[in-house]
Amino acid sequence: MSDIKDVVREKYGKAALRVIEGEGASCCGPSCCSAPGAVDSITVNLYDQKQTEGLPAEAVLASLGCGNPTALARLEPGQVVLDLGSGGGIDVLLSAKRVGPTGKAYGLDMTDEMLNLARENQRKAGVENVEFLKGEIEHIPLPDASVDVIISNCVINLSADKDTVLAEAFRVLRPGGRFAVSDVVVRGEIPAEIRRSVELWVGCLSGALDESDYVAKLTRAGFQEVSIEPTRVYKVEDAREFLSGHGFDLDTIAPLVDGRFFSGFIRGRKPA
Numbered sequence: 001m002s003d004i005k006d007v008v009r010e011k012y013g014k015a016a017l018r019v020i021e022g023e024g025a026s027c028c029g030p031s032c033c034s035a036p037g038a039v040d041s042i043t044v045n046l047y048d049q050k051q052t053e054g055l056p057a058e059a060v061l062a063s064l065g066c067g068n069p070t071a072l073a074r075l076e077p078g079q080v081v082l083d084l085g086s087g088g089g090i091d092v093l094l095s096a097k098r099v100g101p102t103g104k105a106y107g108l109d110m111t112d113e114m115l116n117l118a119r120e121n122q123r124k125a126g127v128e129n130v131e132f133l134k135g136e137i138e139h140i141p142l143p144d145a146s147v148d149v150i151i152s153n154c155v156i157n158l159s160a161d162k163d164t165v166l167a168e169a170f171r172v173l174r175p176g177g178r179f180a181v182s183d184v185v186v187r188g189e190i191p192a193e194i195r196r197s198v199e200l201w202v203g204c205l206s207g208a209l210d211e212s213d214y215v216a217k218l219t220r221a222g223f224q225e226v227s228i229e230p231t232r233v234y235k236v237e238d239a240r241e242f243l244s245g246h247g248f249d250l251d252t253i254a255p256l257v258d259g260r261f262f263s264g265f266i267r268g269r270k271p272a
């Protein structure tokens with residue numbers, strides 16, 4: 001498991017440095033070094049211009065998510081929000097605007113370069129109700145029942161210990177608190193080799209969950225009102241170059257892939 005974490009840390013450390021050096025994270029999306037081109041169909045156009053107005057350009061450039069959790073999560077003034085795997089900080093800064101000066105937005109990330117970038121973006125944005133914490137989403141460095149809403153953007157699929165992540169999310173939420181997360185999800189049976197190749201393309205190093213497993217894991221962790229809403233569905237065409245490079249005949253595998261991998265918005269609530 002620590003091997004996966006080391007690979008993830010190295011990959012996102014490089015992505016952060018690229019943004020700091022003015023190149024943009026774009027060669028290194030969730031799919032990064034293994035799959036040039038994937039980044040476009042996954043990370044492109046997640047935020048509309050109105051939403052990102054006033055944010056530092058580097059925060060927008062560093063966006064490596066697969067959804068837009070703050071657009072879908074209902075955030076209210078005074079709330080405490082926690083972003084699991086906050087990267088360059090875009091969703092934390094957007095949350096901070098929504099919860100206002102009486103609320104607080106925490107970002108949690110394990111990669112030093114990403115934390116440096118996020119803190120620099122916070123400084124440029126001039127916001128005070130934000131704090132970036134160093135740590136792992138499997139061991140959240142916050143007390144029990146201290147958070148109103150957990151958001152995350154394309155990070156839980158990278159973890160090799162999703163049950164622990166969900167248990168930790170449940171622990172830090174207040175009773176009635178909400179889980180409102182974007183993540184890559186799989187629907188239905190897919191032959192193992194194809195699944196592994198598409199996951200490499202998407203960048204899910206330790207495996208995207210099947211939607212019914214995701215629901216079952218959230219329910220086992222204690223969440224209620226669990227649901228998964230697809231926000232962007234991937235087609236075999238999106239991964240054409242990568243999959244044909246791996247020896248797959250696209251016409252043959254299209255029916256096995258199309259519509260089976262999607263970015264979804266995942267909701268749950270800790271019982272009040």
Ligand SMILES: C[S@@+](CC[C@H](N)C(=O)[O-])C[C@H]1O[C@@H](n2cnc3c(N)ncnc32)[C@H](O)[C@@H]1O
Pocket residue numbers: 005008009012013029030062063064065066084085086087088089090091108109110111114135136137138152153154155158159
């Ligand atoms: C795909 S990027 C997403 C960043 C951000 N959420 C966004 O939308 O731009 C994944 C981020 O999660 C962090 N990360 C991955 N696994 C983690 C873990 N187990 N604990 C803490 N951070 C993690 C990485 O360092 C990286 O910054």
